[in-house]
Amino acid sequence: MRRVITVVSLVAVVFAGRGVSETATPAPTTAKKPTSIGVMPKKKGIDFFNATEIGAKEAGRELGITVDFDGPVTNDVTLQAQMIETWIAKKYDAIAVAPNDPEAIAPVLQKARKRGIKVIAWDADARKDAREYFVNQCTSASVAKTLMDVMAQGVGPEAKYIIVTGSLTAANQNIWMDEMEQYRRTAYPKMSNLSETPKATEEDQEMATQVTTDCLKAYPDLQGIFAITSVALPGAAEALRKAGAADRVFLTGLATPKAMREYVKDGTVKRFVLWNPVDLGYLATYAAIALTRGELQTGATTFKAGRLGEVKVQDSEMILGDPIIFDANNIDAFNF
Amino acid sequence: MRSAFLLREAALLLVLGVMFAAFSIFVPGFYDWTNVFDRTRHWVAAGLIAIPMTFIIATAGIDLSVGSLVAMSGIVLGLLYRDGHWPIGLAVLAAIGAGMAGGALNGAVISRFGIPPLVATLATMALFSGVATGLSKGRPIGNLPASLQWLSQGDAFVLRFGQGIAAPLPFSLLVLAAATALGWVLMHRSWVGRFTEFIGENEMAARFAAIPVPRMRLGIYTACGLVCGVASVLYTGLYATARPDAARGLELEVIACVVIGGTRISGGHASVLGSLLGLFIIGMLKYGLQMGGVKSEYLIILVGILLILTAVFNEWLFTRTGGKT
Incomplete structure (x- = not known):
């Protein structure tokens, strides 16, 4: 019993010390760390978002950036908020999220923006003042x-x-x-x-x-x-x-x-x-990276998105294109 | 006289300390008080409810309806504010009242009709969730005032310790601390806790000892409902919306905290402080692993393993000490 208390207090002392020493010596100026991007689906492990992951990773590869694609395993907006809290702590440069609820995700996204993180909503919108752009699949x-x-x-x-x-x-x-x-x-x-x-x-x-x-x-x-x-x-x-x-x-x-x-x-x-979910993930990630590089500015009217070419931007909303109708004749041409 | 600082709580504190140390050393960016405190905001609702849940489980009961009750109380708040044009203060009180009413319903069904708590609260879990969905027509209610959001998103004051370390302390964390203190006094320093544990240990004996078992039950479940109402206010503020699907699965999270904390699911032995430590251990583990880049599907597996390990440890400790802790 006594031993347990001793260990606990030791841990506490070590930590108090650690905190002081860390601030006493000025933190070394970090060399420019590589850009990191988080892309979050509404829910992991379903076909649609698996396909968007392929597109997101593709955009990352093309632009030489590692993309962290992660999200909750249930479509729960509060889990999304907690995960974004973690991404803020990790100091990601940009976050692209498909929110399960536009209002409930807003506070945490606003916090991210306050800390200088670029925010994109994709697949579903977030409140307008909580993100820079919305990447929409189609109107x-x-x-x-x-x-x-x-x-x-x-x-x-x-x-x-x-x-x-x-x-x-x-x-x-x-x-x-x-x-x-x-x-x-x-x-x-x-x-x-x-x-x-x-x-x-x-x-x-x-x-x-x-x-x-x-x-x-x-x-x-x-x-x-x-x-x-x-x-x-x-x-x-x-x-x-x-x-x-x-x-x-x-x-x-x-x-x-x-x-x-x-x-x-x-x-x-x-x-x-x-619509094409691979392209959707690609466009969202491409736009997020462009924002961190200053290649996409607020108020832009067009955006050149790699292999997708020029994408129209209207009222801070990008639109991927028109929906596709699938039937027995064309379904084999699509592999997502 | 029970010792204030028990072996189990010390062990849990040690686990928490070691975990914190390990994450701070091995996970870059983890050791940052501002971020850690920010994260705790998301734990407060579960933590608050874990306190009355400790009492309930100590009587060998269970309350599965807490998540739905949080959702229902939140919807009451949102609707009265948006459609009823009530001032926000009154809407908050009404939400707490709705939670209390829901808890009283649980307590009445359980103590009056002798329905097992598992069955009774499974039924009210569906009931409250249905009322929340019906009243709100299934849609979330937004545009709530900033003052409400401040309760969860705002900071009480900036905490300074050491040299130059400053971390804003969330207001909601203070609420949790106050509630824990109150719960601790009731459980470990008053007749309420003694009666509660007695009921869980041996209900028949408790009845013979002239303990008003039905009234105790009614009171405990009603108190749990009241706390759900308070939690719903903070939850609504945190996510800036009143949601019919709010706090989905919260009941399991809460029960996990209580069980990790060393309260026996079969009743009789309770630890309020343990429940709170359970909350922080689960939360810290999830946060640290997420910061370390563990993907969400593996995270669940690791949390599951933690639960099994603690259950085994608790059982071992219980038999080893002959049921004294």
């Missing part, structure tokens, strides 16, 4: 329009549908759903959304399968399903395949070709939508 209006058009072609202009989403607080999905509803009113007024509250699946594929199975039973006159996250769509497709319901319910949404290949091949899903 939310174009995502919404493409999805609704695919549904109209698949079922007809009077489709009865429901929407399966990630978490109910996911900012991207919420904006897309608002835009879908707006576009539906003008372009397809006879379509109807059978459930005003979307079905939450928390970026969990098994949950998406379960939720979709329940919906197939709960809505007998259901004709279409939008599954608008890259995890929800393969989950929903699995449910449709198990129930053998692919010929009466038309499923579409957003996911990577890799996750959807088998469902497209067996006809469970005819057409679905996405």
Whole structure:
């Protein structure tokens, strides 16, 4: 017992001493340390963000910078905030983050900016005063329009549908759903959304399968399903395949070709939508590095992003391009 | 008379000290008080709730609803402020009241109807989470006043020690310190703690000794709810939003702190200080490993291993000392 206390106090004494000596001798002026960049997905270990990691690493290699690609294993914004706290302590030069919530991530990003770290939001936006630029995959209006058009072609202009989403607080999905509803009113007024509250699946594929199975039973006159996250769509497709319901319910949404290949091949899903996640990771990382080098300034209107060429910048927002529609004819051309 | 400074707490303090030393020496950039204190802001909510959770576990109970209750109380705060146009001070009080009401519901269900705490709080965990999602329509509530955010993001004062070392001390950390002191006095220096441990050790005997077991239970769970309400205020301030999915999984984090701290999950023996040390050990381990560049998927594995090791150690210490610590 006494020995334990002695050791504890020894540790304390060593530390008190260490602190004093460190400040007594002036810290040696550090030679210019190499630039370090942190890139954070909403969640690790899913196809979509694995593909963005490939692009992020590619941009890093091209520009000769090691990229730390890390994020939480659940789509939890508070874990993201804690991890960014660590990155601030590590004195990274730039942070590119795909926030799970635009508001909740803002305080920690503002702290980063105060300490001179360049901040980019990608995939989903953060509050505008918390980041320099937002790297957007495509405009939310174009995502919404493409999805609704695919549904109209698949079922007809009077489709009865429901929407399966990630978490109910996911900012991207919420904006897309608002835009879908707006576009539906003008372009397809006879379509109807059978459930005003979307079905939450928390970026969990098994949950998406379960939720979709329940919906197939709960809505007998259901004709279409939008599954608008890259995890929800393969989950929903699995449910449709198990129930053998692919010929009466038309499923579409957003996911990577890799996750959807088998469902497209067996006809469970005819057409679905996405942008290129490899390019998205590439652009976000490229922009973050350019910011640290002063090659990208506040208020720029165009930005030359390596192999992607000129990218348009508008109101501190960069847009990657238009969404791609995948089907049985083109899916094999994509390897993400 | 129990010794104020027990062997187990000393051991935990030693683990924390050695960990801190090792990280400071081997992980560049770790030894920086400003950053360490900054990081502690994220631990305060779990730390606060760990205190009443220590009491609950000491009675051989459990409360799985604390995370959902934090979310629900936060939503009450956000809605009253945004839609009800309440002044922020009153909204804060209402959030604490909502937490207390939720805790009282837990306590009533458990003590009145004799439902096992695991079952009762599993049910209210879903209930509170459902209320939070329903009230907020599943969307987070932002644009909260700066004064609320200050509670979690602001500093009480700048701490100076040694020569030229200055670190801003987070205000919320002071709240945690005060709550721990209060919890410690209640647990280890008053009848509340004695009754609590007695109930956990042998409920039947406690009843025969004329301890008001149901009333104690009701009180402890209500107090836990109240603390959840306070934690929700700090949590809402820290992330600048009231969120229906706030504090997801917080219950497991809290229970882990308490168990690492040496409180027996089967009840009877409690240590408030141990729970707090458990909080700092888990937090410090995660922070140090992250700073050292360990990726998040491996981090979880290492934290899991730590939990198993401490559980084994605690059991060993308990049998070796014949249940005295």
